[in-house]
Each structure stands twice: as structure tokens, then as C-alpha cells.
Amino acid sequence: MxxxxxxxxxxxxxxxxxxxxxxxxxxxxxAPLCSSKKDPALNKSEFEAALREALKFLDRPEALLNNPLLHSRVVEESTRGVAATAKARALVLLSLIRETASGMQSHPKRARGYRALLHTYLSPIGTQEKAAELLDLPFSTYRRHLAEGIALLTETLWLQESGEMLK
Known part of the structure; x- marks a missing residue:
């Protein structure tokens, strides 16, 4: 026995x-389950194009399910340790965009870009013509402010993505 x-x-x-x-x-x-690589998943021009696309769908998170930004470093870091679905990542992305944009309000030169973003993408009131009218701006000035807002939003998020800026 x-x-x-x-x-x-x-x-x-x-x-x-x-x-x-x-x-x-x-x-x-x-392959490692969690990548610790420091390089961004997208180059700057791809990142900018994906952000512009995401801005169009801030009111419809389900439309973002295939957006490349869902696999960006800033979204990955925000969902670290969580089994994040594509829908959860889309909600994180929307939150990051809104938080970053709202941070633009505190500076006078940035606030005009924020107001254009607010009435065009964050809380849209309809057409860009209506947004320009609401802001009491000539359409060309509104478009310049909107371009400034998008550029600042892109640059701020890109700095986070590339690791050049502390959160």
C-alpha cells in the first residue's frame, strides 16, 4: 500500500x-497581456484624423466602436486593470475628450476655441451657422476659433498620448 x-x-x-x-x-x-511600450499606437496625423472623427460622434458612443483612439495609450491607461469592452473604451474616450476640452475654459484665448467646440461638438446646437450666430461671431471668425479649439484639443491629447505631458 x-x-x-x-x-x-x-x-x-x-x-x-x-x-x-x-x-x-x-x-x-x-505576447504580454499588457503592453508597456511608450510609443503611441498612432502617429500624430492618424491621431488627429481619429480625433476629428470622434468629435463628430460625441453624442453617439456606439459610432465610436471602431475608432482607432480606443486603442490609444491614454484610453489604455484609463482602462488599465479593467476588462474593458469596446463600449467601455468608447465611454472613456468621450470622457477624456470632454474633460480635456473643458480645461480650455480657464484661459481667455483658449476659451474662444472651447466655446466653438462646445456649440459644435460637445453640446451641438445644430449647424455651424447657428453656432456662429449664437456666439455672435462672423462665420469666418467662428471657423477660425473652431480650428483653434480643435488644434489645441488635439495637441493636448497628443501630448498625453505621446507621454510628453503629465496628466
Missing amino acids: KSMINRSFTLVDTVLTFLAGRTLAFLETS
């Missing part, structure tokens, strides 16, 4: 050693 138990333990020990070896070999050859 004692020898049978010893053989069983030896067999179990052999199987466990074999499985442990296979597990270690698998872990050594598989």
Missing part, C-alpha cells in the same frame, strides 16, 4: 513538473 502511494505521488509530481514546464514555456513565448 505504501509503495502504491509513493508511486502515485511520484506520478503526480511528474505530471505537475511537466505541466509547470509547459506553462513556463508558453508564458515565455506568448
Whole structure:
């Protein structure tokens, strides 16, 4: 009986050693679950294009499910440690855009870009003509302010994405 138990333990020990070896070999050859790479997933022009696309759908998160920004570094860091679905990532992306844009309000020169973004994308009132009218701006001035707002929003998020700016 004692020898049978010893053989069983030896067999179990052999199987466990074999499985442990296979597990270690698998872990050594598989890709890491969480990338620690510092380089952004998108280059700056791709990032800007994806952000412009995302701005169009701030009121419809489901339209963002295929946006490349869902795999950006800033979204990845915000969802770290959570099994984030594409929908959850889309909501994080929307939150990042809104928070970053709202930070523009505090500076007078940035506030005009924020107001144009607010009435065009963040809380749209309809057409760009209506937004210009609401802001009491000539249409060309409104468009300049909107371009400034988009550029500042893009630059701020890009600095976070590329790791050049602390959050």
C-alpha cells in the first residue's frame, strides 16, 4: 500500500513538473497581456484624423466602436486593470475628450476655441451657422476659433498620448 502511494505521488509530481514546464514555456513565448511600450499606437496625423472623427460622434458612443483612439495609450491607461469592452473604451474616450476640452475654459484665448467646440461638438446646437450666430461671431471668425479649439484639443491629447505631458 505504501509503495502504491509513493508511486502515485511520484506520478503526480511528474505530471505537475511537466505541466509547470509547459506553462513556463508558453508564458515565455506568448505576447504580454499588457503592453508597456511608450510609443503611441498612432502617429500624430492618424491621431488627429481619429480625433476629428470622434468629435463628430460625441453624442453617439456606439459610432465610436471602431475608432482607432480606443486603442490609444491614454484610453489604455484609463482602462488599465479593467476588462474593458469596446463600449467601455468608447465611454472613456468621450470622457477624456470632454474633460480635456473643458480645461480650455480657464484661459481667455483658449476659451474662444472651447466655446466653438462646445456649440459644435460637445453640446451641438445644430449647424455651424447657428453656432456662429449664437456666439455672435462672423462665420469666418467662428471657423477660425473652431480650428483653434480643435488644434489645441488635439495637441493636448497628443501630448498625453505621446507621454510628453503629465496628466
